[in-house]
Amino acid sequence: MCGIIGIVSHKEQRASIVASCLRLLEYRGYDSVGIAALDVGKVEVMKTVGGVEDLLKQVDVDSISSSVLVGHTRWATHGMPTFSNAHPHTDCSSKIAVVHNGTITNFDVLKEELTSLGHRFKSETDTEVIPHMMEEWIKKGLTSWEAFKRTVQALNGSYAILAVVSGERRIYFARKDNPLTIGLGKGSNYIASDAEAFVRFTRRVVRLMDGELGYIEADEVRIFDFTGKEIAVGERVMEIGWSPEESGIIGYEHYMLKEIQESPRAVRDTLAGIRFDQVSEAASLIRNSERVLVVGSGTSYHAGLLFGHLLEKEGYDVRTLIASEATTLRPREGDVLISISQSGETLDVLNAVKNHFKKYNIKSISLTNRIESALNFVSDIRLHTRAGPEVGVAATKTFTSQLAALLYLKSLIVGEPTDYLEGAPAAVSNSLSQQGYAKAIGEELCKKSDMFYLGRGMGVPLAMEGALKIKEVAYIHAEAYPAGESKHGPIALISDGFPVFFVNDGERTALLINNLKEMKARRAKTYSVSVNSRIGADEEIYFEGDSSLAPFYISPFLQMVAYFAAVCKGANPDRPRNLAKTVTVE
Amino acid sequence: MIALVLAAGSGRGLEPYTTFVQKETISVVGKPVIRYVVDGLVDAGIDKFVVVVGDKEEQVKEALSGVSIPLTFVRQKRKGIEGAVLDGMSEVDDEVFTLAYGDIVAPPRFYRSLMNAYLEGGKDAVFSLVPVSEGLSTYGLAVIQEGKLKAITNTGSTLALAGAYVIPKGNFDNLLDYFNHLIQRGSNYFVWSGSWVDVGYPEDLIRAVESILSNRATEISEKAYISRTAVIGRGVIVEENAYVDEYAVIKGPAYIGRNVYVGNFSLIRDFTSLEEDSRVGAYAELAHALVQPRADVGSKAYLSFSIIGSSSKIGAGVVASSYPAEVTRSKVEKLGCLISPSRQVPHGKVLEPGYRE
Numbered sequence: 001m002c003g004i005i006g007i008v009s010h011k012e013q014r015a016s017i018v019a020s021c022l023r024l025l026e027y028r029g030y031d032s033v034g035i036a037a038l039d040v041g042k043v044e045v046m047k048t049v050g051g052v053e054d055l056l057k058q059v060d061v062d063s064i065s066s067s068v069l070v071g072h073t074r075w076a077t078h079g080m081p082t083f084s085n086a087h088p089h090t091d092c093s094s095k096i097a098v099v100h101n102g103t104i105t106n107f108d109v110l111k112e113e114l115t116s117l118g119h120r121f122k123s124e125t126d127t128e129v130i131p132h133m134m135e136e137w138i139k140k141g142l143t144s145w146e147a148f149k150r151t152v153q154a155l156n157g158s159y160a161i162l163a164v165v166s167g168e169r170r171i172y173f174a175r176k177d178n179p180l181t182i183g184l185g186k187g188s189n190y191i192a193s194d195a196e197a198f199v200r201f202t203r204r205v206v207r208l209m210d211g212e213l214g215y216i217e218a219d220e221v222r223i224f225d226f227t228g229k230e231i232a233v234g235e236r237v238m239e240i241g242w243s244p245e246e247s248g249i250i251g252y253e254h255y256m257l258k259e260i261q262e263s264p265r266a267v268r269d270t271l272a273g274i275r276f277d278q279v280s281e282a283a284s285l286i287r288n289s290e291r292v293l294v295v296g297s298g299t300s301y302h303a304g305l306l307f308g309h310l311l312e313k314e315g316y317d318v319r320t321l322i323a324s325e326a327t328t329l330r331p332r333e334g335d336v337l338i339s340i341s342q343s344g345e346t347l348d349v350l351n352a353v354k355n356h357f358k359k360y361n362i363k364s365i366s367l368t369n370r371i372e373s374a375l376n377f378v379s380d381i382r383l384h385t386r387a388g389p390e391v392g393v394a395a396t397k398t399f400t401s402q403l404a405a406l407l408y409l410k411s412l413i414v415g416e417p418t419d420y421l422e423g424a425p426a427a428v429s430n431s432l433s434q435q436g437y438a439k440a441i442g443e444e445l446c447k448k449s450d451m452f453y454l455g456r457g458m459g460v461p462l463a464m465e466g467a468l469k470i471k472e473v474a475y476i477h478a479e480a481y482p483a484g485e486s487k488h489g490p491i492a493l494i495s496d497g498f499p500v501f502f503v504n505d506g507e508r509t510a511l512l513i514n515n516l517k518e519m520k521a522r523r524a525k526t527y528s529v530s531v532n533s534r535i536g537a538d539e540e541i542y543f544e545g546d547s548s549l550a551p552f553y554i555s556p557f558l559q560m561v562a563y564f565a566a567v568c569k570g571a572n573p574d575r576p577r578n579l580a581k582t583v584t585v586e
Numbered sequence: 587m588i589a590l591v592l593a594a595g596s597g598r599g600l601e602p603y604t605t606f607v608q609k610e611t612i613s614v615v616g617k618p619v620i621r622y623v624v625d626g627l628v629d630a631g632i633d634k635f636v637v638v639v640g641d642k643e644e645q646v647k648e649a650l651s652g653v654s655i656p657l658t659f660v661r662q663k664r665k666g667i668e669g670a671v672l673d674g675m676s677e678v679d680d681e682v683f684t685l686a687y688g689d690i691v692a693p694p695r696f697y698r699s700l701m702n703a704y705l706e707g708g709k710d711a712v713f714s715l716v717p718v719s720e721g722l723s724t725y726g727l728a729v730i731q732e733g734k735l736k737a738i739t740n741t742g743s744t745l746a747l748a749g750a751y752v753i754p755k756g757n758f759d760n761l762l763d764y765f766n767h768l769i770q771r772g773s774n775y776f777v778w779s780g781s782w783v784d785v786g787y788p789e790d791l792i793r794a795v796e797s798i799l800s801n802r803a804t805e806i807s808e809k810a811y812i813s814r815t816a817v818i819g820r821g822v823i824v825e826e827n828a829y830v831d832e833y834a835v836i837k838g839p840a841y842i843g844r845n846v847y848v849g850n851f852s853l854i855r856d857f858t859s860l861e862e863d864s865r866v867g868a869y870a871e872l873a874h875a876l877v878q879p880r881a882d883v884g885s886k887a888y889l890s891f892s893i894i895g896s897s898s899k900i901g902a903g904v905v906a907s908s909y910p911a912e913v914t915r916s917k918v919e920k921l922g923c924l925i926s927p928s929r930q931v932p933h934g935k936v937l938e939p940g941y942r943e
Contacts, residue, residue, distance in 0.1 A: 250707070250776075435777065440719035
C-alpha cells in the first residue's frame with residue numbers, strides 16, 4: 001500500500017507542492033519516498049529512504065520546478081526500502097518515470113524478457129518492468145500512449161500506475177484494484193491515491209473505475225476502458241463537500257474497524273507471501289535447538305505466548321518472555337531466540353535482542369510487519385507478516401497475521417502439513433460476520449469499569465490479548481487469567497453483574513464449564529466466544545470449524561468487542577490516550 | 587449525483603399508526619425522519635433528488651418543504667420495493683445513482699462514508715452495511731469472505747444492509763437478486779459503526795430518539811422560557827418559545843421542541859422528545875417517549891417507551907405500562923403504547939404493554 005500523487009499544470013510548480021501532497025498520504029504507510037519532475041531533456045528524480053520529512057532534509061526539492069510532477073510514498077513489499085527500490089522508477093535512458101501502488105504478479109517473467117532484450121534493472125521491485133517495457137515499445141516505433149496501453153495490457157496483478165515521459169506534458173494512469181482519483185483544477189489537473197492529497201486545490205473529482213486507463217494534461221482528461229472504449233469524463237465529475245481529513249479512512253468511521261475488516265486479506269497475504277526457504281531455515285533451527293526463547297511486548301508477546309504454548313504441546317522446551325524483563329534470563333548454549341515486533345522498532349525488544357541475547361551468540365529469528373527494520377538488522381533469519389500498514393494504534397490485523405505466520409512456522413517445525421491454514425482467512429471472515437453481536441456486547445461492556453477474561457490452554461494468550469485490547473481502546477480495567485487460576489483469588493472480586501468473558505477454543509470445555517458455573521453462582525454476567533463446543537454463557541458466540549484455526553475465529557471477535565466498547569464510550573479507538581504505535585522508549 | 591429516496595412504504599410494523607401517517611414523516615427530535623436522510627445526502631454531495639411517494643404524498647412533500655436542492659416526486663404505481671425503485675428510476679437520468687431508504691436515522695457521516703467508498707472504491711456499486719444483533723430476520727444480511735462482499739442472504743451474518751447504496755441502473759425485478767448480481771460483478775462495501783436506526787417498529791423510534799440525543803450538549807434557546815424553579819439536567823435541548831413551568835424537572839437527555847409547554851412539577855426523564863407545539867400537563871412523568879406535534883399529555887400521566895401521535899389527547903392519570911413487552915428489534919423488553927394521531931385516551935386508563943390504537 002502506497003501513496004501516489006501526480007500534477008500537470010500550465011504553469012511551472014515547485015516540487016515542494018508534491019511533498020506537501022505526499023505528507024497527506026503518509027497514513028497509508030511509508031518507508032521510502034520519491035518525486036519525479038520532467039525536465040527538458042530527461043526526467044529528474046529525487047528519492048530517499050524514510051518519510052517526506054527525510055526527503056526535505058536531504059535534498060532541496062525546490063531546486064526543481066516543472067509543469068509535470070509525480071510523487072510516491074512506498075510501503076515495501078518487493079525489495080527492501082532502499083534508495084534504489086524507492087519510486088519513481090525509470091527506464092534505461094531515464095526518460096520515462098513510473099510510480100506504482102500494488103503488486104505485479106508476473107513481473108519476474110516480464111523482467112526476464114526485458115533483461116534478455118538488454119534492459120538494465122536498477123531495483124528489486126516489480127514496478128521497474130513498467131518503464132522498461134514502455135521504453136521497449138517506444139523503441140519499436142509506438143507513441144508513448146500506445147506504449148503505455150500495451151504495457152498495461154501485459155501486466156497481471158493489481159495496480160495504480162502513473163507514468164511520465166520527458167518531452168510530454170501529460171501523466172498516463174491505469175487503475176486495477178488500487179485507488180486512484182482525478183482532481184479537476186483550473187489550469188491544472190491532479191491524480192492521487194485519494195482525494196485528500198489534492199482537495200486543498202480542487203473539490204471537483206473524477207472517479208476512476210477498476211480496469212480504466214488514460215492520461216491527464218493541464219486542461220484535458222481522457223479515460224478509456226481496457227477494450228479501448230472512451231469514457232465520457234463529464235458524467236463522472238463529482239463535487240465533494242466533505243472535509244479532506246475524512247476521506248482518508250475511505251468509508252469507515254475509524255481505522256481500527258477498517259483494519260479489523262482487512263484482517264482476512266492481511267492473513268491471506270501473509271500466508272501467500274511466506275518465503276518457504278526462510279521459514280524452513282527457521283524451523284530447522286528451532287527443531288535442532290535445546291530450548292526456544294520467545295520475546296515480544298504487548299500484543300506481540302501474546303502472539304509469542306500462543307506460539308510457545310503450541311510448541312510446548314509438541315514437547316519443546318519454550319520460554320516466552322516479556323521483552324523488558326527478558327534480560328534476567330541467561331541463555332544457554334543450544335538456545336534459539338525468536339523475537340516478535342509489529343514494527344521491528346520496539347525498543348524493549350531491540351534491547352533484549354541486541355544488548356542481551358546477542359552477547360551470548362545465540363541464533364535469532366525475527367518476525368515483523370516491516371520488510372526492513374532495526375530488529376531485522378540484528379537477526380539471523382528474518383520473517384515477515386504482510387498485513388500492510390496499520391494506522392490505528394491498537395494492533396489488530398497485524399496480530400492475526402502474526403498468528404498466521406507463527407502457526408505456519410510451528411507446523412513446519414513439527415512436520416505437519418500447512419494446508420489447514422488456507423482456511424484461516426475464511427475463519428476471520430466468519431468471525432467478522434458476527435460483528436452485530438460484538439457491537440451488542442461491546443455496548444454492554446462499555447458501561448462497566450472492570451472485567452475478567454478467562455481461558456485455558458491456547459485460550460489464555462487469546463484472553464490476555466482480549467483484555468489488553470479493551471484496556472487499550474475502551475479504558476476498561478480488564479484482567480486475564482488462566483480460568484483454573486480464577487478461584488485462587490480473582491473470584492473474590494465477583495459481584496452481581498460483574499462481566500467475565502470466557503475464551504473457549506474448544507479443547508478443555510468441561511473444565512471451562514466448571515469455571516463458568518463458579519462465576520455464575522456468584523451472579524457474574526458471563527460472555528463467551530466458543531469454537532466447536534458450547535459452555536453455556538449468558539451471551540455465547542459460537543463458531544464451528546477447524547479447531548486448529550480457533551484463534552482466527554476468536555481474536556477478531558474480541559478486537560471488535562473492544563472497538564465497539566470504545567465507540568460506545570465516545571473514545572477514539574484509533575488514538576488511545578497515552579499510547580504510541582511504535583514504542584521506542586524504555 | 588442524483589439520489590432516489592424511497593418514502594412510499596406501508597410501514598406495516600408501525601400499524602395502525604401508519605394507516606394515518608407516512609412513517610418517514612414522523613417527527614424525531616425536531617425534524618421528520620426523512621429529513622435525516624435528505625440532509626445527510628445533501629451534505630455528502632447529492633444535488634438532485636427523486637422521491638418516491640405513495641398515497642400520503644402531501645405528508646412527504648410537507649416534511650421536505652424547505653429543502654434547498656431540487657426535488658422530483660414520483661407516485662409509486664408498481665407494487666413492492668422493486669416497483670418503487672422502478673417507478674422512481676424513470677426520473678433518474680444518470681447511469682449510477684444513490685438509492686436511499688427514507689426511514690433511516692443516521693448522522694451525515696454515514697452518507698459521507700458511502701460517497702467516499704464510491705469515489706475511491708473503483709467499483710460501480712457500493713453497499714453500506716451495519717452490525718445488528720436483534721431482529722436479524724427483518725434485515726437483508728451480507729456475507730463477507732476474505733474481505734470481499736460475496737452475497738446478500740437472510741441468515742449467517744450480523745451485518746445488515748444499511749439502507750443507502752450507490753448502484754448502476756439496471757433491469758431488475760427483484761431487488762435482492764439485482765444486488766447479488768452487482769455483487770458478483772464486483773462491488774465495494776463499508777461497515778458503518780456509528781449510530782443508525784432503521785425505523786420499522788415502535789421500538790426503533792424510541793431508539794432513534796436515544797441515538798440522536800446521546801452525547802448532545804445542553805442547548806437552551808434564548809427565546810425559551812424556563813421558570814426560576816425548574817431544573818434542567820444534562821443534554822437537554824430547549825427550542826424557542828418553549829415554556830417550562832415552575833418546579834418541572836427536565837432530567838435529560840431530552841428534547842423540548844418549539845412552543846412546547848411543560849407543566850408544573852412534571853418530570854421529563856431520559857431520552858424523551860417533545861415535538862413542536864405539544865403539551866405536557868402538571869405532575870406528568872415521561873421517559874423514553876416520543877410525543878408528536880400538537881399532542882396533549884394530561885396531568886399525572888405516566889408514559890414510558892411510548893409514542894404519542896400528533897394532535898392526540900392523553901387523559902389525566904393515564905399510565906402506559908411498558909414491561910414486559912414483546913419487541914422485534916430492541917434488547918430492552920419494554921414497550922409502552924403507540925397512539926395514532928388525533929386519538930383520545932380516556933382519563934385514568936391503564937394501558938397494557940405494547941398497546942396500540
